[in-house]
Amino acid sequence: MLRELIDISQQEDFALGLSRISGLRVCTFDTDGRLIVAGGPISGFARLTGHTTPLIPAGVELVPVPAHDPPAAVAFIPNGGSWYIAAPVYCDDQKAGWVAVGEFREDGQAPSQLPDVLGLWNLLPLLDRRGTSHSVITARWGARLLAEWCRREARVSAATQEAALIGDVAELLTGRLELDAILDRIVADTARVMRCEFCSLRLYDPKTNELRIKAVYGLSKRYIGKGAIVRYESSIDDEALSGRMVYVEDAAQDPRIQYPEEMRREGIKSFLTAGLIYRGEPIGVLRVYTNRRQRFRRTQRHLLRAVAHQAAMAIVHARMLQERLRSAETERQLALASDLQARMMCVPAPERSGIVTARVYQPSFGLGGDFCDIFTLCDGRLTAVVADVVGKGIPASLLSSMVRGALYATAQGCDDLGELLNRLNRQICGETLPSEFVTLLVIAVDVERRLLGYASAGHEPLLLMRQGVVREYGNGGMVLGIDATETYREHRVELQTGDMILLYTDGLVEAMNFSGELFGRERLFAALREYGGLALDQVLQSILWDLRRFVGLAEQSDDVTMIGLRLV
Known part of the structure; x- marks a missing residue:
């Protein structure tokens, strides 16, 4: 120990x-x-x-x-x-x-x-x-x-x-990739991050109790040609599938090795194995190997366990997506996912004296690409964020979930909103396709000092209403996911008691009626002035009601998301 x-x-x-x-x-x-x-x-x-x-x-x-x-x-x-x-x-x-x-x-x-x-x-x-x-x-x-x-x-x-379990790599890796492409990416990235020469991923078939190679990195065809491994004939894999990490420092001397001669020829000296477990069910095993004798550090074991946990989710979700395309269960599964996403959007905000909050989330296709949340930044400021990812439906929701998880992981150790977007942008650029991008607006309110900080990445401007006058604050940078070198910074605005702040996505102002007319910002400003004296949640619901009356029965193609805050 x-x-x-x-x-x-x-x-x-x-x-x-x-x-x-x-x-x-x-x-x-x-x-x-x-x-x-x-x-x-x-x-x-x-x-x-x-x-x-x-x-x-x-x-x-x-x-x-x-x-x-x-x-x-x-x-x-x-x-x-x-x-x-x-x-x-x-x-x-x-x-x-x-x-x-x-x-x-x-x-x-x-x-x-x-x-x-x-x-x-x-x-x-x-x-x-x-x-x-x-x-x-x-x-x-x-x-x-x-x-x-x-x-x-x-x-x-x-x-x-x-912290390692924050960030949903399952949703990050699922995207539009096929399962084989997901597995190849898992083994390549795992070997690279852990600085190991080899990596393999075997999937488990509970019907036959066999583990079969599905993806490898660095291993020769001769080595992976051993075929399937029976779970209960391999104590190492059995332990891993039971949820335990298995560490072999000297493969040449460990009696549990099934194929010692093959490992010797391959040049494998040490390896570390983690089970792919999803909700208690074994999915497979993820293994990294080195060509030198190595003691894997505690942080390396935690990292592999986290990757295996998230990879299991990625595999399961990828299988689910494939099954949905062929199954009558599609609508039921989408309804469940939509409900889960809606509940994630409605997690109660942290209670804070001196400020009240409210939010509205209305996806256009059950599953949406918008997300919003209110949480506490590491420096104690009350933080609100709204974001809109490119696309609609399932792909957009998965990308949204990835961005959401990456945002929370990044926000844990960052108290500057500009730097928060810088880090988030670099991660999104490195893990998404060039055609996948995100607009995002994040604010942080210091209630005691009556000070608002905000940073924007190509998003709709922040609205501040004070004594019936609506002001726009739109300074910001490029959308996230396009240019990893883009620099964002936090802007500051002094607040007063009674100020109302509104964050929203473009689905609100770009909603169209049958005549092709946009709802627009002028109608939004008018609604804010008209309903600004109501309770905050009633303000947002009244704006939403005005939007519905404006568009009528015209089908809408974008999500509508709003977050409101008021200093009291």
Whole structure:
């Protein structure tokens, strides 16, 4: 566990620093007692003999010592005529490893009568087993320090895992691609991001219990020609399909390998496997390989798990799209998706004193390309966003979901709206086709300071109504997804109590009646002035009602989305 939580380089720095302070040799060990880091020899005896304890024996006796803080016990470890004092490292009540200091001698236990060895051994400090001794205190202090680092890393690890699951790659990768193209993209991108020479993806058939290769990166035809693997004949794949990560550091020596000779010929030394699991059901396995022996870091394992989770969603959604084209279930599935999207648009906004919010979302085809939301930015400002992606229906909704997930992931660590759009634009440019783009307007309100920040990417202008006068704020940049070098910036506007802010998509002002006449901004401004004194949700509903009366029975081809905010 200590090896997993704290990088070896950091443990080496710890051992060196503690050794310099204490004048003792410092070593760290994993939970099972295996040596991780051994500091350089301090004594002439250690330099002559090269002795360092490679293992803390299982079941070693812990001797209680007077202590107000953990660990309240230490172990005394003999090693080739010298002794080490080891203190356990605990992380959330679980043993994470050990810190050991040495070397010491105990009278009557000289390892050799050779004059050189004996002389150097006599120079070692005597083993002092008292809890108040310098050596015991050093071991315990080092254990407490590593325990604190472990707890900190454990918290960061948990946060990393949560963040890794944000962003719906399933919807990102589905798009218009066929399933085979999706799988090829998954393995290529996974190998590239994780800096591995090879990657493979096998899909699982529960009827036959077989896993078959569906996409590879870097592997030879000879290697992938092994054919299907039966799940219960491969303990590695069985574990992965059960939801566990499987890590093989030395493929040449691991007894679980089914085809060791083929792996040797391919040059595979280490690999990491994650199951593709969707709502508890196994879909397949995703595996990355290296041509050098490698210890996969904790962050790499989290990344592969997240990619596998999202890839499972991508595969399932791609299959669903294929089935919808051939099945009478199409309308029912679209209705479910439309309901889900509508519920996502209607998630309650964060409650904030001094400001009220309301929203309207009306897709033109059940599934829409608009999205809107109200959430809290990382700097505490109340944030609202409306966006409109190119296209209609299912493709637009999938692209919308991808942008939505990418926006939330980016917004977690960004408090400047211009930089938020810069990062989002680069991601969209890198992950969509040139014909896929997004208009977006995002605002952030500092209620206490009465200050509005906004940034726009080719979107309809922000409207601010104050004392019956409607103002437009349209400064912004190009739509997202066209030019990765485009620069956006946040603009500021001072607010007053009673100000009403309106964000909307072009489906509102570009709606047409049977005569081909647009609803237009002038009608929108007039509606704002007419209904501005009503409660905020009634203002939006009244605008929507005016729009419906204007277009009548004319079929509309675009979604209508509005968000309103008012300072009170």
